[in-house]
Amino acid sequence: MAEVPVSRGFKSKRQTSEQGRLPPGQYRTTDFPILSAGPTPDIRVADWKLALQLGGSLVRAWTWDEFEALPQTTLNTDIHCVTKWTKLDTTWQGVSFDDLLKSAGLEKPPQAFVMAHCDGGYTTSVPVEDLIAGKAMIATRFDGVPLAPAHGGPARLLVPHLYFWKSAKWLRRIRFMPEAEPGFREARGYHIHGDPWREQRYDGD
Numbered sequence: 001m002a003e004v005p006v007s008r009g010f011k012s013k014r015q016t017s018e019q020g021r022l023p024p025g026q027y028r029t030t031d032f033p034i035l036s037a038g039p040t041p042d043i044r045v046a047d048w049k050l051a052l053q054l055g056g057s058l059v060r061a062w063t064w065d066e067f068e069a070l071p072q073t074t075l076n077t078d079i080h081c082v083t084k085w086t087k088l089d090t091t092w093q094g095v096s097f098d099d100l101l102k103s104a105g106l107e108k109p110p111q112a113f114v115m116a117h118c119d120g121g122y123t124t125s126v127p128v129e130d131l132i133a134g135k136a137m138i139a140t141r142f143d144g145v146p147l148a149p150a151h152g153g154p155a156r157l158l159v160p161h162l163y164f165w166k167s168a169k170w171l172r173r174i175r176f177m178p179e180a181e182p183g184f185r186e187a188r189g190y191h192i193h194g195d196p197w198r199e200q201r202y203d204g205d
């Protein structure tokens with residue numbers, strides 16, 4: 001995490017709670033902006049499936065009911081969009097990437113990167129290192145209620161310590177791959193990794 005100078009003077013309660021939590025160049029917002037490259041798909045959970053792929057073949061697929069039966073994790077976290085808004089203290093519920101791997105019978109990740117594929121064609125790539133050990137989940141609830149379609153419902157990837165474009169909405173398929181490959185936004189100039197604390201906004205940052 002980036003070093004933030006500690007001020008010893010008086011701080012209001014709000015400043016104290018923000019101390020050290022805004023990555024460089026970010027400002028705080030209290031609403032929840034919606035950023036989508038295309039229209040919000042109308043997804044019925046009866047037709048929903050999540051697939052996990054390795055080397056072109058299917059490792060496992062979950063129907064909605066199977067997915068909902070997996071162990072549930074709650075994550076309280078801050079989220080950071082590359083357009084510079086940060087939202088503090090968001091609460092998500094869903095299935096951790098660790099539990100997803102376990103459910104697929106994978107003791108350890110077989111390759112070092114994944115591509116997340118979404119309804120509508122959006123993609124984004126993430127190192128597996130950024131998904132394991134409780135760092136990421138497939139979220140199905142926000143603030144205790146089902147995730148709104150505009151925010152990626154019924155299920156989205158949540159990788160809160162990376163810029164929010166990595167948190168793929170309307171997630172349908174997770175594909176392991178041996179190397180980093182650019183997804184939708186990475187191919188359009190965004191940074192391949194996207195760590196907000198290192199301000200990895202654009203290719204070359």
Ligand SMILES: Nc1nc2c(c(=O)[nH]1)N[C@H]1C(S)=C(S)[C@@H](COP(=O)(O)O)O[C@H]1N2
Nearest residue numbers: 033034035036037118122151164165168169
């Ligand atoms: N499928 C899909 N996922 C996506 C996007 C998108 O356009 N399509 N945009 C990304 C970007 S840039 C951001 S900032 C967040 C926005 O999520 P929100 O609309 O819930 O705030 O979703 C990310 N996931």
Ligand SMILES: [Mo]
Nearest residue numbers: 035081082165
């Ligand atoms: Mo974004």
